[in-house]
Amino acid sequence: MKMNIKKILKPSFWKIVSVIIVTLGIVSTYLRFTRGLGATTNLQDSVPWGLWIGFDFIGVGLAAAGFTIAATVHIFNIHKYESLVRPAILTAFLGYSIVVCLLLVDLGRPENFWHPLVMWNVHSVMFEITWCIICYSTVLILEFAPVILQKFNLKGPIKLLKIFSIPVVIAGVLFSTLHQSSFGSLYLIVPGKLHPLWYSSWLPVNFFISCIAAGLSMIVFESYLIARGCTKEQGFCNTGLKINILSGAAFVIWIALIAGLLLKIYDFVDNNKLYYLTIPSMETALFYLEIIIGTIVPIILLSNKKLREDKKWLYIISICVISGLILNRLNVSITGLVSTSGINYFPSFDEISITMMLVVLAIFVFRLIAKNFPVFINEESGHSENNIVSSGTQQIILGE
Amino acid sequence: MLNEKGLLFDVTLCIGCGACYKACKEENNLENTSNDFLKDHLSNNTFTVIEQYNDLYTRKQCMHCNDPACVSVCLVGAIRKDKTGAVVYDEDKCIGCRYCMQACPHNIPRYEWGTTQPRIRKCNLCVNLVNSGGLPACVEACPTEATMFSDKNQLIKIAKKRLKDNPEKYYQHIYGLEEVGGSHVMVLSPVPFEQLGFVSHLPKKPMPDFTAQAMEKIPSVVVSGGVFLAGMYWLTKRKNKIAKEEKNYSKN
Numbered sequence: 001m002k003m004n005i006k007k008i009l010k011p012s013f014w015k016i017v018s019v020i021i022v023t024l025g026i027v028s029t030y031l032r033f034t035r036g037l038g039a040t041t042n043l044q045d046s047v048p049w050g051l052w053i054g055f056d057f058i059g060v061g062l063a064a065a066g067f068t069i070a071a072t073v074h075i076f077n078i079h080k081y082e083s084l085v086r087p088a089i090l091t092a093f094l095g096y097s098i099v100v101c102l103l104l105v106d107l108g109r110p111e112n113f114w115h116p117l118v119m120w121n122v123h124s125v126m127f128e129i130t131w132c133i134i135c136y137s138t139v140l141i142l143e144f145a146p147v148i149l150q151k152f153n154l155k156g157p158i159k160l161l162k163i164f165s166i167p168v169v170i171a172g173v174l175f176s177t178l179h180q181s182s183f184g185s186l187y188l189i190v191p192g193k194l195h196p197l198w199y200s201s202w203l204p205v206n207f208f209i210s211c212i213a214a215g216l217s218m219i220v221f222e223s224y225l226i227a228r229g230c231t232k233e234q235g236f237c238n239t240g241l242k243i244n245i246l247s248g249a250a251f252v253i254w255i256a257l258i259a260g261l262l263l264k265i266y267d268f269v270d271n272n273k274l275y276y277l278t279i280p281s282m283e284t285a286l287f288y289l290e291i292i293i294g295t296i297v298p299i300i301l302l303s304n305k306k307l308r309e310d311k312k313w314l315y316i317i318s319i320c321v322i323s324g325l326i327l328n329r330l331n332v333s334i335t336g337l338v339s340t341s342g343i344n345y346f347p348s349f350d351e352i353s354i355t356m357m358l359v360v361l362a363i364f365v366f367r368l369i370a371k372n373f374p375v376f377i378n379e380e381s382g383h384s385e386n387n388i389v390s391s392g393t394q395q396i397i398l399g400e
Numbered sequence: 401m402l403n404e405k406g407l408l409f410d411v412t413l414c415i416g417c418g419a420c421y422k423a424c425k426e427e428n429n430l431e432n433t434s435n436d437f438l439k440d441h442l443s444n445n446t447f448t449v450i451e452q453y454n455d456l457y458t459r460k461q462c463m464h465c466n467d468p469a470c471v472s473v474c475l476v477g478a479i480r481k482d483k484t485g486a487v488v489y490d491e492d493k494c495i496g497c498r499y500c501m502q503a504c505p506h507n508i509p510r511y512e513w514g515t516t517q518p519r520i521r522k523c524n525l526c527v528n529l530v531n532s533g534g535l536p537a538c539v540e541a542c543p544t545e546a547t548m549f550s551d552k553n554q555l556i557k558i559a560k561k562r563l564k565d566n567p568e569k570y571y572q573h574i575y576g577l578e579e580v581g582g583s584h585v586m587v588l589s590p591v592p593f594e595q596l597g598f599v600s601h602l603p604k605k606p607m608p609d610f611t612a613q614a615m616e617k618i619p620s621v622v623v624s625g626g627v628f629l630a631g632m633y634w635l636t637k638r639k640n641k642i643a644k645e646e647k648n649y650s651k652n
Contacts, residue, residue: 038513045443045510048498075629077636108496108511108518112476115495119476125611126499127475128618170629174622185614189469189503189607192599204614 018360025357028350032105040350044343049333051347052106055355057183057329059099060133061207062322064215066092066140067176068252074169081245086147086375087226088219093140094362096133101358125185132179139172147373181208187332195336197276197287200267203332206260210294213256214325216249217318224315226376247309253321254302261295283339286331294324404485404584405530406552407539408559409459411589411596412569413546416450416457423541424448427526444512447523448538451597456589458596459538459547462487462508462523463576464584467606470500470509479520485552485584486525494520505580505602525584552584559586581606 032040043050065088073081104110116130142161149158161168184207187194200206223246268274277284298320307313334345347355369375418437424447425432434440438452448461464487470479471487478493479500496518501509512518526536530549534540539549548555559574575593576586579602587593594600603610 034516036514036516036518037511038515044513045501046507048501048511071629075633075636077633077640106497108498109494110496112493112495115476115493119478119493121472121475121477123472123608123612123615124475124499125615126473126497128615130475166633170626170633173629174625177621177625178618182614185611186499188610188614189473190505191610192505192602193502201610201613 018364021353021356021360024353025360028353029105029357031350032354033110037108040348042345042348042351046341046343047334047337047345050345051334051351051355052102054330054333056099056102056106057333058326059095059102060180060183061211061214061325061329062218063092063095063099064176064180064211065219066095066143066215067136067173068212068215069219070143070169071173074166075173080248083242083377084219084223084245084249086144086377087222087370088215089140089143090366090369090375091218091222093137093144094366096137096140097365098358098362100133100137102355105354125182125188129179129182129186132175132182136172136175136179139168139175142168143172147375151373177208180211181205183207184332190337193337193340194332195283195339196271196273197283198328198332198336200271202263202267205263209256209260209263210325210328213253213260213321216253216256217321217325220246220249220253220314220318221322224311224318243309243311246311246314250302250308250314250317253317254299254308257295257299257302257321261291261299264291264295281339283331283335286327286335290324290327290331293320294327298324403483404552405525405549406485406555406584406586407464407525407536408548408550408555409585409587410546410548410562411456411458411587413544414450414457414459415544415546416452417543418450419541419543420448420459420538420547421446421450423537424523427529427537442508442510444510444514444519444521446510447521453591453596456591456596458587458589458598460508460597461538461585462525463506463579464523464525465580465606466582466584467580467608469503469505469580469607472608472611473499473503475499482525482527482531484525484527484530486527486530487522488524488527489520489522491519503607505607506599555586559588562588578604580604581609 028040037043041050065084069081069084069088072078073085104113107113116127121127142164146158146161149161181204184203184205187199187203188201191199268277277287298317301307301313301317301320307317338344416438421437421440424430425445428447430445430447433443433445438450440446440449442449442460448459451458451460464485466485468479468481468487471481474494475497476493476495478490478495480488480490482488498511498520500520501511508522510521512521526534526538529536535549539547548558550558556574556577559577563570563572563574569590571589571592573593574586574588575598576583581604587598589596592600
């Protein structure tokens with residue numbers, strides 16, 4: 001144990017950076033709750049939603065692999081992707097944890113967070129999203145619970161969960177479909193405010209398709225980073241990149257990107273919006289940036305079968321798609337509204353530091369769980385779960 | 401519609417005296433925010449403003465829409481329509497998501513950014529005064545009847561009559577009659593409304609309709625999605641099983 005503590009305290013670059021970010025984040029959080037939103041954020045009457053809400057859209061979008069991969073393996077019974085299920089669900093769960101924390105920070109009256117449970121307005125998209133997020137987080141906990149229970153060798157509850165596993169996965173896919181698209185529906189009510197480059201009655205469908213591509217890209221991105229950095233650490237022994245799995249995911253990303261692009265083209269032609277593409281403005285530039293980086297470049301690269309099977313190229317492509325989603329969500333939630341609000345919003349220090357703190361904490365928890373629980377498993381051993389149970393030690397490993 | 405009240409503001413009659421502005425502050429116990437009321441803006445302490453455009457004065461305040469965006473988006477139902485037609489806010493329900501501010505087509509709701517117990521702030525058409533038989537404070541204070549309060553249908557008739565009787569005096573449009581499905585506040589003006597800073601080119605259908613088009617698809621997505629997923633599960637499982645059996649069979 002002494003060795004362990006020494007090891008934890010041994011400084012490294014990333015440890016120091018993380019500690020600084022978390023410390024600043026804690027201070028900012030304290031200020032936010034003692035001084036209010038006005039003193040700590042750059043939000044104002046004409047910009048009621050800022051970085052935190054934008055980041056919620058990003059977090060939920062990037063966590064989408066949780067339902068797509070669970071559906072692929074458990075509903076479509078394609079067991080090749082079994083080894084991605086647990087990392088995807090853990091990523092999704094941590095993504096949603098960030099989202100919920102940020103929402104609580106963003107709410108003007110966080111102490112009333114429970115009101116939507118008892119005060120209903122079924123006409124509100126926000127109401128639907130709130131319920132879907134609550135239900136889907138529960139689904140994610142149920143889907144991940146067997147991993148925790150396995151470690152402690154609790155076979156009874158695992159059996160019980162297994163009986164309900166398929167309905168739970170189906171419910172998870174439905175909840176995800178609804179709220180992923182509903183984040184787009186939130187903006188259907190502001191046709192006069194959101195820039196026509198982004199406003200469309202297809203917004204919910206756009207959001208849904210883009211989250212499928214970006215969620216899978218997130219898993220490709222993660223797999224690459226983990227394989228590069230952590231293969232030798234405990235708990236990460238089965239993280240070697242399996243290129244046939246990743247290129248399968250890349251193919252789905254490709255299809256989703258093409259579908260998204262075709263829908264955008266249809267929307268622009270159908271609603272006579274093409275001339276907006278020729279108006280020189282900040283919005284047009286950002287729109288081109290989003291489409292070229294997030295859609296067109298990845299589509300071209302992925303159409304080459306050789307690149308689809310090269311892990312380094314897949315890594316680069318995944319970064320493109322993820323950047324595309326981040327740009328898209330920020331454009332819809334912030335930049336697309338600038339021209340009507342007339343205010344150039346840029347997040348304050350406290351807004352940024354709280355967001356960064358939550359991201360750092362999520363990465364920390366991910367590593368902690370991956371080290372202590374069988375998150376990364378082989379395709380083969382995934383089926384016979386008993387193997388892992390016997391090999392798992394009862395010791396909980398902390399830190400690095 | 402029978403009991404529904406409305407407010408008609410006629411730009412041609414307004415002399416820019418500021419009586420409505422002061423009365424509103426007094427009635428709602430709002431802090432003084434500016435020494436010159438003509439330069440003030442809507443804020444958490446200002447529910448109505450008078451704006452000057454050359455020699456014309458106009459008022460801005462909550463329009464009290466017939467089918468308000470803010471009411472439809474509020475997930476806890478903290479904003480609702482009163483029986484008088486006023487759009488009223490209940491601070492005890494509000495969780496502070498500020499979707500109402502984002503959704504309002506007229507950009508009216510303001511927020512108390514400076515406190516840790518913030519509220520949404522806007523005109524409530526003096527709903528308590530009206531429900532006890534009185535007039536809204538701004539109407540009571542107006543010396544020229546530029547702001548009138550009455551049954552909504554009555555006001556529409558008056559407005560239409562004014563437009564018809566004095567076509568040279570008025571721009572032929574009642575702002576608020578059809579905008580976003582109509583509202584309980586209506587405005588008459590001698591010039592086009594965009595010249596007075598009103599949000600123009602608003603759709604005629606109520607804003608909640610835009611969301612409803614997507615929301616009404618939810619039940620069918622859930623049902624067809626559920627059936628599809630369950631079906632796919634059954635099919636693919638069966639396919640895998642048959643493939644396995646065939647493999648075993650060919651081995652034997």
